[in-house]
Amino acid sequence: MTAPSATLDHQQPSSLRIAGDWTLAHYASLKRTCEQLRNQYSPDTAVDLSQLGRLDTAGASLLAELLGAERLERCTSTLSEANRALLQTVYRSVQNYCIPVKQPERPVLIQLLSRIGRAVDALWQDTLQVLGFIGLILQTLLLRLFQPQRWRLTPLVAHLEQTGLDAAPIVALLTFLVGAVVAFLGATVLAAFGATIFTVDLVAFSFLREFAVLLTAILMAGRTASAFTAQIGSMKANEEIDAIRTLGLNPIELLVVPRVLALLIALPLLTFVAMICGMVGGAVVCALSLGISPAMFLSLLQTDIGVQHFLVGLAKAPFFAFLIAAIGCLEGFKVSGSAESVGAHTTSAVVQSIFVVIVLDAIAALFFMEMGW
Amino acid sequence: MTEAVIQARGLCNRFGSQTVHENLDLDLYRGEILAVVGGSGSGKSVLLRSIIGLRQANEGRVTVFGQDLAGLDERQRSQVERRFGVLFQKGALFSSLTVTENVALPLIEHAGLSRADAEHLAGVKLALAGLPISAADKYPASLSGGMIKRAALARALALDPDILFLDEPTAGLDPIGAADFDQLILTLRDALGLSVFLITHDLDTLYTITDRVAVLAQKKVLVAGPLSSVAQADDPWIHDYFHGPRGRAADDAALRARQER
Structure with missing residues (x-):
């Protein structure tokens, strides 16, 4: 391997001698040499290529740019057939190919404003899309409600297993632990007033009304909304959704309705599991560290806590379920082409559904408080 | 040999x-x-x-x-x-990078070029592979199948x-x-x-x-x-492959092309 060089001989007539291996390994230094030479040599400079060693596409592109079309015709007679073909092929390709000049960047303030504007517009469009999609789901649900022969029970059961049964252990464990933590917190604060007995009320009250349904919904948003987006999104990326449409089938009916119904059934059931487990967690702490026996825990529960708290908590579950499933499925439909897009929309589905769940829960809390339920 | x-x-x-x-x-x-x-x-x-x-x-x-x-x-x-330069069946371009960046990546990582040099050279390879210039700054998701093939060839050729x-x-x-x-x-x-x-x-x-x-x-x-000896091999599958209607047409076309040259 010989080091490449391009030397300009300033005698009259001047000549340019190209020698050595013009390969990728020497690209950076060769490029510098070429840039210096380009301004120096005149059109009538003779070019001597007879010392040229190995040539690859990187070297050929530099050489082609340095010499230009006319010289390539004239001076390449000493080259091997293969090298000449390579030079000419490379030259022909790069001739009309220059990297476009990047547009100058706009001022920061304009960029900032345009980003804010785009974000607000996107938020508005997203909201419209979610509302439109919800309408579409409700319409399909209502139309199919009166056609039992078109109910799709098999996918419904399969999704019920995935979203409900498979999630039960994690929901149970999580709420048990949170229940125990709430009991500990309550015990610590209430001990100062000598009212540790009210720990029972605290745990039961918070779990029945808020924590059970909220924790379950957030867990489902992370677990199920993302799964829905990924499933439908990869089908979209693979043109399967288009295939469903061209077969004259309705993707909403085929893919979305079973998922929405499954979550509508699964989330209230899981919420019930969460309520029980949360209160069991509280009861265990009460029994172990506060001396409140499980029997006493139960009797306090019966006397102090009205059934309306249970109903208030459970009533929120279907709304959460519907929104989580709708957002998960909609984000799946928004996927375009690439696998990267599937990832981006999965993230978006989780964030959106958790956001919606918490906002809706806050509104519901206000509503129930005003109603005095 | x-x-x-x-x-x-x-x-x-x-x-x-x-x-x-x-x-x-x-x-x-x-x-x-x-x-x-x-x-x-x-x-x-x-x-x-x-x-x-x-x-x-x-x-x-x-x-x-x-x-x-x-x-x-x-x-x-x-x-x-x-x-090795490998052109995968579906191109396997990195979807988070533009076409130019796809080709420039091995040049930066292995040949140690600066980003500007690498992107310039990537442009040469893309031109060589016959990709139109308008596609150079696009992401693979917005390219047609043929363009993806060409971009992938440019990447396979990146390190010569x-x-x-x-x-x-x-x-x-x-x-x-x-x-x-x-x-x-x-x-x-x-x-x-x-x-x-x-x-x-x-x-x-x-x-x-x-x-x-x-x-x-x-x-x-x-x-x-x-090819000439393989096409004559005594096997029914090979015979169907090279002497089916498509095989004959391709053979004739190649023959004509050689005669014209």
């Missing part, structure tokens, strides 16, 4: 109880264009994957440039892999490899593009002394540019040799 850059000996590939290759031998010689043909599901892509080391064959060994890939440590392996592996390069290209592609491969092979391992179903490619053809059937390389 020239030296073999790739030697596969006694290769066996199994997926569970299904055997794809049984005792397969194949050579790729320096500077030749070897086409591997075979029916769908005959294990052409699996063979490619076991040669470039993406799949460890169940039995047998593959030597590349006289070295057994499986026996090398990570650094040496990376050195050898730099001499010694061996080029092409998995169905002309599938999905229009006839003009496919013919250009064939000529490009020929030019590059002649100029750079590339060895080309080509999987194809394109009979025109077979008749125009290949030096040798290996027929993959019955879990091994049934015949390997120059």
Whole structure:
């Protein structure tokens, strides 16, 4: 391997001698040499290529740019057939190919404003899309409600297993632990007033009304909304959704309705599991560290806590379920082409559904408080 | 005979109880264009994957440039892999990078070029592969199938490899593009002394540019040799392949093209 060089001989007539291996390994230094030479040599400079060693596409592109079309015709007679073909092929390709000049960047303030504007517009469009999609789901649900022969029970059961049964252990464990933590917190604060007995009320009250349904919904948003987006999104990326449409089938009916119904059934059931487990967690702490026996825990529960708290908590579950499933499925439909897009929309589905769940829960809390339920 | 850059000996590939290759031998010689043909599901892509080391064959060994890939440590392996250029069937462009960045990536990582130099050189490779300039700043998701093929070829050529592996390069290209592609491969092979391992179903490619053809059937390389001798081989599948209506048409076309030249 010989080091490449391009030397300009300033005698009259001047000549340019190209020698050595013009390969990728020497690209950076060769490029510098070429840039210096380009301004120096005149059109009538003779070019001597007879010392040229190995040539690859990187070297050929530099050489082609340095010499230009006319010289390539004239001076390449000493080259091997293969090298000449390579030079000419490379030259022909790069001739009309220059990297476009990047547009100058706009001022920061304009960029900032345009980003804010785009974000607000996107938020508005997203909201419209979610509302439109919800309408579409409700319409399909209502139309199919009166056609039992078109109910799709098999996918419904399969999704019920995935979203409900498979999630039960994690929901149970999580709420048990949170229940125990709430009991500990309550015990610590209430001990100062000598009212540790009210720990029972605290745990039961918070779990029945808020924590059970909220924790379950957030867990489902992370677990199920993302799964829905990924499933439908990869089908979209693979043109399967288009295939469903061209077969004259309705993707909403085929893919979305079973998922929405499954979550509508699964989330209230899981919420019930969460309520029980949360209160069991509280009861265990009460029994172990506060001396409140499980029997006493139960009797306090019966006397102090009205059934309306249970109903208030459970009533929120279907709304959460519907929104989580709708957002998960909609984000799946928004996927375009690439696998990267599937990832981006999965993230978006989780964030959106958790956001919606918490906002809706806050509104519901206000509503129930005003109603005095 | 020239030296073999790739030697596969006694290769066996199994997926569970299904055997794809049984005792397969194949050579790729320096500077030749070897086409591997075979029916769908005959294990052409699996063979490619076991040669470039993406799949460890169940039995047998593959030597590349006289070295057994499986026996090398990570650094040496990376050195050898730099001499490969692989064009995957679906392009396998990185979807988070633009086309130019895709091609510039190996140049920056391995050849140590600055970003500006690498992108300039990437532009040259893209031009060489015949990609229109308007596509250079696009992401792979917004390219057509043919453009993806060309961009992927540009990336495979980025480091000026010694061996080029092409998995169905002309599938999905229009006839003009496919013919250009064939000529490009020929030019590059002649100029750079590339060895080309080509999987194809394109009979025109077979008749125009290949030096040798290996027929993959019955879990091994049934015949390997120059096209004319392979086409005469005494096997019903090979006969149907080369002497079916499409085979005859491609043969006639190649013959006419040679006469015109």
